[in-house]
Amino acid sequence: xxxxxxxxxxxxAAAVLVPAAPALAASYPAPGNPGPVxxxxxxxxxxxxxxxxxxxRRKQCFKTIQAAVDKARPNDIVRVxxxxxxxxxxxxxxxxxxxxxxxDPRRPRRVVLEQKGLRGSFRRFGLDAVRAQNGxxxxxxxxxxxxxxSTYHYKGNGFFAVNVTxxxxxxxxxxxxxxxxxxxxxxxxxTMSNSEAYYNNxxxxxxxxxxxxxxxxxxxxxxxxxxxxxxxxxxxxNARYVTITDSSWYNNGLGIVPxxxxxxxxxxxxxxxxxxNRVFWNNYNYFKGxxxxxxxxxxxxxxxxxxxxxxxxxxxxxxVVGNQVYGNYLIGVGGVQQVIMAGATAKDFPNAAxxxxxxxxxxxxxxxxxxxxxxxxxxxPNGRADLFYDGxxxxxxxxxxxxxxxxxxxxxxxxxxxxxxxxxGANAFSSAGQxxxxxxxxxxxxxxxxxxxxxxxxxxxxxxxxxxxxxxxACAGQPR
Amino acid sequence: MxxxxxxxxxxxxxxxxxxxxxxxLTDASQVTHLSAGDVGRIxxxxxxxxxxxxxxxxxxxxxxxxxxxxxxxxxVREYWIQATSATWDPMPTGRDEWMGMxxxxxRFRAFLYQEMTAGFASPKSRPSMPxxxxxxxxxxxxxxxxxxxxxxxxxxxxxxxxxVRYNPEYDGAYLGDFTRAGxxxxxxxxFTYTWEAxxxxxxxxxxxxxxxxHIINVMRGLFGLVIxxxxxAKRPDREFPVYxxxxxxxxxxxxxxxxxxxxxxxxxxxxxFRAKVGEDVxxxxxxxxxxxxxxxxxxHRWKGxxxxxxxxxxxxxxxxxxxxxxxxxxxxxxxxxxxxxxMDRGMAGWYLVEP
Numbered sequence: 001x002x003x004x005x006x007x008x009x010x011x012x013a014a015a016v017l018v019p020a021a022p023a024l025a026a027s028y029p030a031p032g033n034p035g036p037v038x039x040x041x042x043x044x045x046x047x048x049x050x051x052x053x054x055x056x057r058r059k060q061c062f063k064t065i066q067a068a069v070d071k072a073r074p075n076d077i078v079r080v081x082x083x084x085x086x087x088x089x090x091x092x093x094x095x096x097x098x099x100x101x102x103x104d105p106r107r108p109r110r111v112v113l114e115q116k117g118l119r120g121s122f123r124r125f126g127l128d129a130v131r132a133q134n135g136x137x138x139x140x141x142x143x144x145x146x147x148x149x150s151t152y153h154y155k156g157n158g159f160f161a162v163n164v165t166x167x168x169x170x171x172x173x174x175x176x177x178x179x180x181x182x183x184x185x186x187x188x189x190x191t192m193s194n195s196e197a198y199y200n201n202x203x204x205x206x207x208x209x210x211x212x213x214x215x216x217x218x219x220x221x222x223x224x225x226x227x228x229x230x231x232x233x234x235x236x237x238n239a240r241y242v243t244i245t246d247s248s249w250y251n252n253g254l255g256i257v258p259x260x261x262x263x264x265x266x267x268x269x270x271x272x273x274x275x276x277n278r279v280f281w282n283n284y285n286y287f288k289g290x291x292x293x294x295x296x297x298x299x300x301x302x303x304x305x306x307x308x309x310x311x312x313x314x315x316x317x318x319x320v321v322g323n324q325v326y327g328n329y330l331i332g333v334g335g336v337q338q339v340i341m342a343g344a345t346a347k348d349f350p351n352a353a354x355x356x357x358x359x360x361x362x363x364x365x366x367x368x369x370x371x372x373x374x375x376x377x378x379x380x381p382n383g384r385a386d387l388f389y390d391g392x393x394x395x396x397x398x399x400x401x402x403x404x405x406x407x408x409x410x411x412x413x414x415x416x417x418x419x420x421x422x423x424x425g426a427n428a429f430s431s432a433g434q435x436x437x438x439x440x441x442x443x444x445x446x447x448x449x450x451x452x453x454x455x456x457x458x459x460x461x462x463x464x465x466x467x468x469x470x471x472x473x474a475c476a477g478q479p480r
Numbered sequence: 481m482x483x484x485x486x487x488x489x490x491x492x493x494x495x496x497x498x499x500x501x502x503x504x505l506t507d508a509s510q511v512t513h514l515s516a517g518d519v520g521r522i523x524x525x526x527x528x529x530x531x532x533x534x535x536x537x538x539x540x541x542x543x544x545x546x547x548x549x550x551x552x553x554x555x556v557r558e559y560w561i562q563a564t565s566a567t568w569d570p571m572p573t574g575r576d577e578w579m580g581m582x583x584x585x586x587r588f589r590a591f592l593y594q595e596m597t598a599g600f601a602s603p604k605s606r607p608s609m610p611x612x613x614x615x616x617x618x619x620x621x622x623x624x625x626x627x628x629x630x631x632x633x634x635x636x637x638x639x640x641x642x643x644v645r646y647n648p649e650y651d652g653a654y655l656g657d658f659t660r661a662g663x664x665x666x667x668x669x670x671f672t673y674t675w676e677a678x679x680x681x682x683x684x685x686x687x688x689x690x691x692x693x694h695i696i697n698v699m700r701g702l703f704g705l706v707i708x709x710x711x712x713a714k715r716p717d718r719e720f721p722v723y724x725x726x727x728x729x730x731x732x733x734x735x736x737x738x739x740x741x742x743x744x745x746x747x748x749x750x751x752x753f754r755a756k757v758g759e760d761v762x763x764x765x766x767x768x769x770x771x772x773x774x775x776x777x778x779x780h781r782w783k784g785x786x787x788x789x790x791x792x793x794x795x796x797x798x799x800x801x802x803x804x805x806x807x808x809x810x811x812x813x814x815x816x817x818x819x820x821x822x823m824d825r826g827m828a829g830w831y832l833v834e835p
Contacts, residue, residue: 166668189668215661216669219600219627241670243599273599319598422555
């Protein structure tokens with residue numbers, strides 16, 4: 001979402017403002033024997049971090065994670081003992097390539113990074129201030145692993161990888177972040193897995209601005225994660241080559257949204273696969289401020305259709321296959337043109353070629369929605385419709401979608417936009433259908449006027465957000 | 481990977497010429513010159529082959545190509561396939577059911593193709609020899625999303641298909657400095673091959689690795705089958721891919737060469753094919769190693785490529801023979817290669833026909 005990129009820009013600006021090193025002197029030392037070639041390093045070293053530094057342990061462990069990271073060389077392991085660490089960790093530059101930050105992979109809530117109470121140089125302006133935005137930030141260091149941590153209350157993101165090739169973010173908990181829970185930006189070939197993100201002001205999980213990779217590609221995977229109580233469960237602005245699978249997306253404003261925006265490079269999103277997920281009860285009306293109040297601006301400029309399971313907001317060659325989608329009060333799976341980009345004007349984009357590119361990127365092209373199951377065994381259907389598609393673009397197809405024990409509900413009601421797979425050529429556009437979708441958002445000041453509420457029952461320890469008792473900004477009985 | 485870097489020439493040199501020896505083989509017995517240690521050194525060298533530069537020495541190297549689309553009425557046949565390694569036992573039952581002999585079992589690390597669900601989200605089948613069978617009709621395009629998911633051998637691999645039409649971008653062949661993107665898929669990388677099923681593609685064809693260490697890796701199991709049908713044609717009721725090959729001691733770690741059908745040796749381990757009387761049956765037989773084989777099914781005849789009846793046609797390296805017939809002869813039948821040394825060392829099995 002557009003406004004939340006500000007801190008990325010800040011980071012860049014701060015980096016530019018770092019003073020340049022003085023020019024080297026023109027005189028050189030006398031030539032001499034440079035010595036033997038350094039031997040290649042042996043096995044990776046393990047550096048330890050601990051909070052309870054007894055006399056014995058003091059010599060053996062670092063006081064902060066950052067201190068250990070600063071000492072670490074490529075491929076080293078930084079092992080962090082349980083405790084609460086009030087710091088903001090930066091793993092930057094190629095010198096940190098391949099390092100592994102290991103907390104407690106089985107119980108990540110025991111190794112806490114907490115922004116509340118964070119003191120010290122991070123309050124300054126400049127790069128440190130930007131660093132304080134994130135629990136752990138990886139910037140430009142390829143192949144880093146972060147395993148077994150939890151983050152709370154960071155102004156920006158819990159875990160953030162930017163400008164990297166290869167990252168592994170696993171066994172993490174990211175809660176109550178100012179922006180995203182677990183986030184990768186302008187990066188290639190990563191994994192987010194076995195993690196949980198909740199009560200984040202924007203998305204629980206986010207992969208954005210994936211550089212196009214013609215030819216060989218490094219795909220990214222989100223597997224076995226839970227996202228709940230976020231504005232969006234997953235947001236993927238201009239995301240590419242991402243597989244989202246075997247995960248649960250519930251109680252968010254919307255479940256999974258790989259969206260198209262001009263606020264980031266490389267639009268539109270493409271070549272994503274959303275498969276074998278459970279997407280349910282995404283009816284968190286975050287505009288109401290309960291169970292927690294969002295930061296100003298977190299809801300962005302675009303009123304998304306709250307109550308939606310999976311939304312393709314523009315995008316290409318994305319496959320939505322074999323998911324179970326239920327209990328979303330507006331729609332289960334939707335596809336709609338990126339209407340803001342479709343209306344790009346010469347004022348916004350003076351360059352005609354760029355304007356044409358923006359408008360072209362607004363269309364849905366070559367997407368497949370098939371073999372998804374709607375409802376939960378005949379109960380808990382989606383509200384207004386299981387499937388929505390405005391019919392824009394080309395090559396979009398729908399097949400094998402079922403509502404076992406119920407009736408598949410679609411909008412437009414006549415089903416005119418839903419071409420069966422395989423399908424090539426222009427789809428049958430429905431201006432009425434697109435108009436209806438717009439009314440669900442801009443025509444709904446309370447963001448729920450078009451919901452069709454249907455009975456919901458708690459399942460396997462998970463309670464629908466709207467049924468929970470709110471205490472101190474959280475649902476009673478659920479993680480804070 | 482590949483930081484330490486060898487180019488192909490250095491790689492061959494480091495392999496003590498062993499890879500070159502593989503290239504020139506016409507008879508499996510010659511590889512006794514090569515030790516298991518040589519194979520290990522070749523693997524190490526292959527893991528160090530640098531990513532090709534994409535040299536553009538000639539005008540043809542600067543050509544760019546469009547990704548083909550299906551013909552009108554055709555469709556995209558999409559597959560997600562990964563290369564992975566797994567332990568493989570050519571004789572999992574430890575017994576030759578034909579001769580009633582016990583067999584010494586020994587596993588080795590094979591290199592295999594495996595079909596995955598969309599986005600490589602989960603396995604659709606086990607890694608296998610041959611790999612997943614790809615199917616299309618004339619007018620379709622076959623789109624293979626390929627992921628090199630292996631970290632054990634740590635080598636670039638590819639998918640190169642016979643029979644279908646493709647432009648150089650989708651050749652899937654390592655060409656030294658002239659390699660295009662699809663000819664060098666390093667571990668962790670993926671690439672999407674797009675091939676056209678043209679009228680002259682009708683038939684069954686092998687696909688296999690054609691990366692820098694293709695010969696050894698094909699011997700380890702990186703091969704599969706593409707079948708292209710005439711548009712709208714009725715497909716056989718039973719289809720049996722049959723890959724005839726062998727495992728050399730240097731690959732399998734055994735003392736001797738064993739001859740295999742779909743990576744298994746000796747009846748009871750090789751596939752037991754099953755059909756019923758009246759069914760339309762097709763065996764797609766591919767020569768998968770350096771040898772010439774024959775394909776003989778007891779009690780059956782079919783039309784050969786010249787239209788005359790055959791029951792033991794010859795199949796050469798990466799050649800295909802299709803044995804297609806309407807089943808009319810119930811019982812337990814033996815199938816085997818009629819090169820006696822192959823049959824004797826495992827290239828035989830059962831074909832069971834129900835009345």
